[in-house]
Amino acid sequence: MYEEPYRWIEAVGNRRQYLDEQFAMGAPVVALAYADGIVMLTVSRGTPKLYEIYDRIALGGMGHPADLEKLRFSLLEMAHVEGFNRSPSDVTGARLMKYGLAPTIKQAFEEIYKAPFIAKILLAELGVKPERDLFLTINYDGNFEERRGWAALGATPAVQLEMGRYIDSQSGYAQASLAQAVEIGLCAWAVGSLAQTSSGTSDGESSSIRESAEKSEAEALPDTTALLAHVRQTVAEKSLECVVLERNGPGSSKYRALRADELGRLLPPAVRASDSH
Amino acid sequence: MGMQGDFFQLLKEQGYQFGNPAAAATGLDIPNATTILALKYRDGVLVAGDRRATAGNMVMYDRTDKVLEIDRHSVLAIAGVPATAYEMVRVLEHSFKYYRRTQLQELSFEGKLRAVSKLLKENVPAALAGTGAVVPVFAGYDHEQEAAKIYFYDILGAEFEAVEYAVSGSGSPTIRGILHYVNTWGPQPLAALPEEQATVQALRLLSSAAEFDSATGGVNRELNLYPVVKLITAAGVQTIPDTNLKQLYERDVVRAL
Numbered sequence: 001m002y003e004e005p006y007r008w009i010e011a012v013g014n015r016r017q018y019l020d021e022q023f024a025m026g027a028p029v030v031a032l033a034y035a036d037g038i039v040m041l042t043v044s045r046g047t048p049k050l051y052e053i054y055d056r057i058a059l060g061g062m063g064h065p066a067d068l069e070k071l072r073f074s075l076l077e078m079a080h081v082e083g084f085n086r087s088p089s090d091v092t093g094a095r096l097m098k099y100g101l102a103p104t105i106k107q108a109f110e111e112i113y114k115a116p117f118i119a120k121i122l123l124a125e126l127g128v129k130p131e132r133d134l135f136l137t138i139n140y141d142g143n144f145e146e147r148r149g150w151a152a153l154g155a156t157p158a159v160q161l162e163m164g165r166y167i168d169s170q171s172g173y174a175q176a177s178l179a180q181a182v183e184i185g186l187c188a189w190a191v192g193s194l195a196q197t198s199s200g201t202s203d204g205e206s207s208s209i210r211e212s213a214e215k216s217e218a219e220a221l222p223d224t225t226a227l228l229a230h231v232r233q234t235v236a237e238k239s240l241e242c243v244v245l246e247r248n249g250p251g252s253s254k255y256r257a258l259r260a261d262e263l264g265r266l267l268p269p270a271v272r273a274s275d276s277h
Numbered sequence: 278m279g280m281q282g283d284f285f286q287l288l289k290e291q292g293y294q295f296g297n298p299a300a301a302a303t304g305l306d307i308p309n310a311t312t313i314l315a316l317k318y319r320d321g322v323l324v325a326g327d328r329r330a331t332a333g334n335m336v337m338y339d340r341t342d343k344v345l346e347i348d349r350h351s352v353l354a355i356a357g358v359p360a361t362a363y364e365m366v367r368v369l370e371h372s373f374k375y376y377r378r379t380q381l382q383e384l385s386f387e388g389k390l391r392a393v394s395k396l397l398k399e400n401v402p403a404a405l406a407g408t409g410a411v412v413p414v415f416a417g418y419d420h421e422q423e424a425a426k427i428y429f430y431d432i433l434g435a436e437f438e439a440v441e442y443a444v445s446g447s448g449s450p451t452i453r454g455i456l457h458y459v460n461t462w463g464p465q466p467l468a469a470l471p472e473e474q475a476t477v478q479a480l481r482l483l484s485s486a487a488e489f490d491s492a493t494g495g496v497n498r499e500l501n502l503y504p505v506v507k508l509i510t511a512a513g514v515q516t517i518p519d520t521n522l523k524q525l526y527e528r529d530v531v532r533a534l
Contacts, residue, residue, distance in 0.1 A: 048381075051378070051381075052377075052378045053378065054378075055374075073280065073379065076375065076378055076379050077287060080284060080287070080371055080374070080375045080378075081287065081288070081291060083371065084284075084288065084367065084368075084371045250349065250513070251346070251348070251349050253349075253374065
């Protein structure tokens with residue numbers, strides 16, 4: 001029945017709706033530049049969502065663990081074969097995204113007889129110089145975006161915009177210390193998490209994105225205290241995950257997952273307080 | 278297949294071949310010769326190597342780095358044909374990283390040792406043909422056993438654990454005897470030496486090797502050329518900067534006239 005174009009468009013539309021529902025409860029992911037590199041964080045329920053892909057590339061994901069795993073492996077394979085056959089400097093986030101992830105994800109999304117990937121992926125690439133840092137995100141339909149400074153994954157594009165708006169409001173975040181960057185990241189995470197729970201799955205369609213973005217322009221962002229309180233609540237049940245790409249880190253691999261004790265020291269006091277009880 | 282985290286297998290599936298035998302043309306001088314050494318000192322393992330690469334009588338290069346870091350906790354010191362040795366290091370480096378990133382855990386120390394032997398075994402035809410013999414020394418920190426260890430190999434890939442020290446390369450017969458003497462009858466065994474004294478010993482040993490082996494480069498003070506000396510401890514691999522080597526060399530290696 002999908003031979004007719006109309007049916008096909010309808011089927012893709014249904015698929016979009018189905019996928020939007022899958023992400024409605026997912027945990028957002030935030031990545032932002034700071035003084036010594038890039039920090040990426042999320043809150044996960046058991047399965048990790050942040051991974052190392054190559055010497056200077058980290059991955060953050062939202063969605064089904066099995067799908068993320070499959071895509072992660074294909075990226076790892078591509079990156080390492082390329083890094084070995086050419087050189088580590090030839091492994092770039094943009095190429096992994098354009099020739100690795102995007103075609104695979106788009107094809108799976110449009111082949112309506114098969115299951116799509118339930119996955120949204122963020123790649124953060126540490127440049128040799130700060131101005132070369134790059135952030136790439138890809139949606140479940142294969143649509144990808146390149147940004148500087150920060151990137152976020154959320155249930156809907158509107159949520160992502162809202163998270164970015166918070167980061168942009170923190171002027172000079174790119175010169176922040178790691179502790180400050182973690183706080184900004186956590187607050188942006190909370191902005192996304194709160195936006196998802198309050199709006200539910202309402203603005204899944206692209207038509208409403210601009211509208212809601214304009215609308216939110218007028219709205220004030222929640223204050224830091226409220227955001228950190230939300231983080232504290234969430235962290236009590238789930239675990240906070242945080243990784244960094246450090247420009248001056250030792251060796252060729254710049255990726256490092258922060259251990260619980262180190263992260264504990266970096267957390268803002270408002271969140272740390274939850275550890276005591 | 279990819280799920281096993283075996284990078285070498287992945288390369289082979291892509292048509293990559295390691296250690297292809299090629300008959301050496303007669304009269305062809307293949308670059309090799311070296312002196313490398315690894316010894317256990319008080320805090321871990323010291324690995325050092327001279328910097329000369331030769332082809333027959335020719336000195337090809339005097340700034341070769343033969344002590345190569347594979348990851349933050351292991352080092353491969355190479356003696357033999359550099360082309361094969363560098364390729365080995367590249368394969369190992371990528372294999373360990375690929376394993377860690379896919380499997381989300383560090384490859385075990387035994388696993389790393391196996392990977393080295395496996396590559397040497399793959400290389401046997403080339404080694405026997407005379408174009409690709411490599412005799413490396415592998416040193417690394419074993420986190421499970423909380424000890425730094427040294428392993429040496431023959432060209433067929435057999436692996437031997439060194440209790441106190443290991444040497445390889447054309448200059449090694451000279452210093453093997455010295456190491457035995459110093460370790461047995463010196464003021465203290467090598468394993469008790471602090472970092473600085475171990476470094477001085479390494480500089481003296483490599484200078485001795487250069488004295489008797491034309492294919493080993495010693496210290497060249499005019500060009501400010503010093504051997505490569507690396508230390509492996511629980512904290513990882515650390516390279517001793519040339520300025521420190523210079524200072525130690527001038528103080529404890531050169532005999533005042």
